[in-house]
Amino acid sequence: MENKQFEISLKCLFCDCELQGDTEKEYSSGDMLECQECGELNDYDALIDVAADEGREVAAKYVNEEIEKMLKKAFK
């Protein structure tokens, strides 16, 4: 199977804009990420939870599409 990269973005839990994390800094559990739009502090762990959920959804959709394609080929 080809290697597909999923684009998951971290979104502010308060205003839903995309968070621009400091690329120089490595965030870890317990950190707070400040939103550049609304200035609210986002809990890293909560962000990861949301991103993981989003990732599962994207992955599931992708897998379903691949299976559909395979089935279509198989029955041609």
Ligand SMILES: [Zn+2]
């Ligand atoms: Zn925000």
